[in-house]
Amino acid sequence: MKTKWQLIYSFITGNPLIVIVAFLSGLCYNILTLLVPISLGRFYEFNFGFSSQRLKLLESLPFINTESFTTFLLFFLVLIFIRFIFEYSNKYVIAIIGERFAKNLREQLFEHQLQRSTAIYDQKGIGKYLLRYSGDLKSIQNYVTRGLFRFSQDVFLIAFLLIAITYIDAYLGSIAAISISFSIVILFFINNVLYSISVNRRNQKSNMLTFVNTRLRAIQSIKAFNKYTPEEKRYVKWSDKLYLTGKKFQITISLIQAIIPALTYIMLALLMWYIYYIKINKGNVFNETVLLILILLIISFLPILRRTLRVSIIWKLGNISFEKLLQIFSLESENTLPFEGINLSTKEINFNEVSFRYSSLNNVVFNKLNITFFPKKMTLIIGESGSGKNTLINLLLKIYLPTSGIINYGKYNHKEISEKTIRKNISVISDAFPLYGKTVYEAVVYSRKKKAVLEATKLLKELQQFEDEKNWLKLNDTIGDLGNTLTNGQKRILMYCRALLTNKPWLIINQPFKDLNVKTVNHIKNILKTFKKNNTLIIIDIKIPEDLKSDYVYIFKKNTLIKKK
Numbered sequence: 001m002k003t004k005w006q007l008i009y010s011f012i013t014g015n016p017l018i019v020i021v022a023f024l025s026g027l028c029y030n031i032l033t034l035l036v037p038i039s040l041g042r043f044y045e046f047n048f049g050f051s052s053q054r055l056k057l058l059e060s061l062p063f064i065n066t067e068s069f070t071t072f073l074l075f076f077l078v079l080i081f082i083r084f085i086f087e088y089s090n091k092y093v094i095a096i097i098g099e100r101f102a103k104n105l106r107e108q109l110f111e112h113q114l115q116r117s118t119a120i121y122d123q124k125g126i127g128k129y130l131l132r133y134s135g136d137l138k139s140i141q142n143y144v145t146r147g148l149f150r151f152s153q154d155v156f157l158i159a160f161l162l163i164a165i166t167y168i169d170a171y172l173g174s175i176a177a178i179s180i181s182f183s184i185v186i187l188f189f190i191n192n193v194l195y196s197i198s199v200n201r202r203n204q205k206s207n208m209l210t211f212v213n214t215r216l217r218a219i220q221s222i223k224a225f226n227k228y229t230p231e232e233k234r235y236v237k238w239s240d241k242l243y244l245t246g247k248k249f250q251i252t253i254s255l256i257q258a259i260i261p262a263l264t265y266i267m268l269a270l271l272m273w274y275i276y277y278i279k280i281n282k283g284n285v286f287n288e289t290v291l292l293i294l295i296l297l298i299i300s301f302l303p304i305l306r307r308t309l310r311v312s313i314i315w316k317l318g319n320i321s322f323e324k325l326l327q328i329f330s331l332e333s334e335n336t337l338p339f340e341g342i343n344l345s346t347k348e349i350n351f352n353e354v355s356f357r358y359s360s361l362n363n364v365v366f367n368k369l370n371i372t373f374f375p376k377k378m379t380l381i382i383g384e385s386g387s388g389k390n391t392l393i394n395l396l397l398k399i400y401l402p403t404s405g406i407i408n409y410g411k412y413n414h415k416e417i418s419e420k421t422i423r424k425n426i427s428v429i430s431d432a433f434p435l436y437g438k439t440v441y442e443a444v445v446y447s448r449k450k451k452a453v454l455e456a457t458k459l460l461k462e463l464q465q466f467e468d469e470k471n472w473l474k475l476n477d478t479i480g481d482l483g484n485t486l487t488n489g490q491k492r493i494l495m496y497c498r499a500l501l502t503n504k505p506w507l508i509i510n511q512p513f514k515d516l517n518v519k520t521v522n523h524i525k526n527i528l529k530t531f532k533k534n535n536t537l538i539i540i541d542i543k544i545p546e547d548l549k550s551d552y553v554y555i556f557k558k559n560t561l562i563k564k565k
Contacts (some may be wrong), residue, residue, distance in 0.1 A: 109328065140321045
């Protein structure tokens with residue numbers, strides 16, 4: 001299982017240049033930020049004629065040591081301009097790092113979700129994983145940009161400022177360091193409370209997203225059966241729970257946001273007390289220049305400290321999101337075996353004592369099923385609804401794995417051959433495998449090559465020739481969400497078009513003539529008769545189709561397989 005640090009390390013090693021630029025620009029920006037209050041102290045000397053021995057440390061800097069105010073002012077303006085360039089560059093580069101990291105994770109996440117075992121989606125649904133693309137990725141992006149890169153730079157800057165304050169007075173540096181440590185301890189305990197609340201809140205949001213996703217996908221059923229009120233009541237219950245958790249979350253967040261400036265001001269009060277105490281008891285230890293620089297350093301110090309203390313919130317939320325994301329990466333995957341260019345056109349597919357049951361159900365779909373599909377033959381599978389016809393297709397395509405038994409693809413069993421290899425040889429036409437994409441072309445063709453466009457245009461025209469002309473589809477026509485704007489007949493024709501264009505040696509068709517008119521049915525029968533001369537055809541239906549001669553017929557009755565011929 002991957003860890004978050006492996007993901008971050010992999011990103012850093014894959015993008016070394018931008019990471020180095022972020023680090024160096026941040027370092028330069030921090031150093032220049034430290035020089036601003038020191039420069040103002042030098043300005044104070046110019047105007048009031050004071051001189052500080054403590055500034056001798058920086059006498060090698062020309063604008064600090066110059067006797068010309070014009071030269072000093074010129075260098076100060078240059079300093080401000082260069083600082084602006086480095087600050088802008090640093091913020092931009094860190095933001096781009098966040099965008100690029102989120103992009104990489106999005107792509108990895110989508111790739112892994114496509115490879116998830118179907119059984120996982122059957123158990124948990126699809127909506128369970130949608131939040132990963134919104135709130136979780138944003139939290140992870142903040143974790144990398146504000147939680148790692150900017151925090152690291154802020155730590156460097158705080159270290160520089162503490163060194164500068166300590167150089168002026170060791171006790172002042174100690175007070176600042178102790179105050180920071182005390183603040184960190186307090187925030188550590190508060191953030192532990194925040195973490196548990198945040199996990200609960202994130203899970204509730206995820207559950208609500210799943211609920212909304214399933215209800216909207218079943219919107220036609222809700223409308224048809226007038227289930228508005230019960231579904232609204234269920235949603236209100238979810239919403240109330242989320243609201244109560246949200247209140248706890250906001251109480252804790254508000255406490256953190258309020259306590260951070262309070263702690264920084266307490267530190268400021270301690271520093272002011274110490275300076276006043278020294279003045280009363282030891283006289284003016286600090287001259288005017290040093291005091292001005294000290295005040296400016298403290299003023300510069302406070303917002304950076306507040307930002308640094310606040311980063312713990314980002315870490316907590318980011319850790320929650322990383323854990324959710326890593327859980328997806330750890331789920332059972334398909335295609336863990338290497339893809340091989342194995343041609344199954346002349347190979348048998350044999351089910352040897354294959355049993356299957358859904359993990360969420362008690363009923364057994366198949367119990368020690370033995371069946372062989374011979375190459376370049378037509379096999380007909382007949383069975384009533386619920387007899388396992390769709391499950392058989394999923395087993396053939398290795399979408400499902402047998403509970404027990406072996407499926408052999410030629411000399412390879414299902415444990416030795418990858419899903420991708422199997423599916424490179426087998427195409428399918430079934431309502432269980434819906435159309436997707438914006439247009440007809442996207443629904444039926446993988447390639448954008450000119451040859452593919454010509455083939456799709458020709459086949460689509462051929463398959464529609466006996467349909468009502470007003471229902472003819474063109475490649476650039478839109479199909480809606482999973483083809484919901486198409487008629488059932490149009491969907492079936494596009495499924496034929498999609499399957500035949502793949503030109504695979506095996507073709508599985510579930511209810512081949514469903515929703516088609518008589519003339520189109522006869523035409524497709526002729527296509528299938530031609531197809532089976534050089535390819536393997538598996539027809540699945542609830543009754544034996546007329547005028548379609550098959551080589552083998554199997555009938556499923558109550559989990560029992562009967563071979564007719």
